[in-house]
Amino acid sequence: AQSVTQLGSHVSVSEGALVLLRCNYSSSVPPYLFWYVQYPNQGLQLLLKYTSAATLVKGINGFEAEFKKSETSFHLTKPSAHMSDAAEYFCAVEETSGSRLTFGEGTQLTVNP
Amino acid sequence: SAVISQKPSRDICQRGTSLTIQCQVDSQVTMMFWYRQQPGQSLTLIATANQGSEATYESGFVIDKFPISRPNLTFSTLTVSNMSPEDSSIYLCSVELAGQYNEQFFGPGTRLTVL
Numbered sequence: 053a054q055s056v057t058q059l060g061s062h063v064s065v066s067e068g069a070l071v072l073l074r075c076n077y078s079s080s081v082p083p084y085l086f087w088y089v090q091y092p093n094q095g096l097q098l099l100l101k102y103t104s105a106a107t108l109v110k111g112i113n114g115f116e117a118e119f120k121k122s123e124t125s126f127h128l129t130k131p132s133a134h135m136s137d138a139a140e141y142f143c144a145v146e147e148t149s150g151s152r153l154t155f156g157e158g159t160q161l162t163v164n165p
Numbered sequence: 166s167a168v169i170s171q172k173p174s175r176d177i178c179q180r181g182t183s184l185t186i187q188c189q190v191d192s193q194v195t196m197m198f199w200y201r202q203q204p205g206q207s208l209t210l211i212a213t214a215n216q217g218s219e220a221t222y223e224s225g226f227v228i229d230k231f232p233i234s235r236p237n238l239t240f241s242t243l244t245v246s247n248m249s250p251e252d253s254s255i256y257l258c259s260v261e262l263a264g265q266y267n268e269q270f271f272g273p274g275t276r277l278t279v280l
Contacts, residue, residue: 098270158206
């Protein structure tokens with residue numbers, strides 16, 4: 053069975069600082085990995101995905117994530133936080149194409165001026 | 166991408182009643198899913214909506230409580246039956262589009278409050 057762990061339910065950074073949101077997964081097969089963002093009172097928007105191509109994945113809004121098989125991690129980073137980045141971020145894993153997504157518990161990102 | 170609409174966007178319902186949520190997509194879809202997001206929590210898959218046949222439910226979810234229909238490729242409904250306050254959640258549909266594999270797009274969600 054697959055699972056996702058997001059370390060830190062709340063992360064707070066200053067505007068302009070580095071954003072690092074942690075995600076570790078467990079899967080019996082090489083997985084597909086995703087980061088989604090949810091703004092208040094909205095649905096989920098895909099930030100980026102890893103599907104066994106390049107291990108460093110670039111997404112929208114300046115975010116990127118690196119797949120590290122040895123660490124079973126897929127941490128999300130952004131060099132410089134913006135106020136508009138404040139939202140809930142979810143890491144998710146999909147074992148095979150077209151199958152269920154398993155979500156982590158989410159990390160609430162706060163950006164302070 | 167695609168435009169995914171859900172109706173209603175929110176509702177407040179009385180205990181013991183039922184609510185049907187609609188999900189409509191403007192593109193060709195291969196897979197459709199229904200998720201629940203309880204207050205302050207992550208998303209949990211309820212079921213996979215199968216066109217023309219019974220949905221495939223995840224552990225802990227049953228057809229009597231969450232009947233799902235998918236009469237065609239681009240439309241599905243989820244009914245929350247005999248509601249209780251514990252059913253207060255956001256219900257989201259998601260789709261995998263034809264030709265865009267390994268990527269699920271989410272609707273805006275339906276925010277349900279049960280009194």
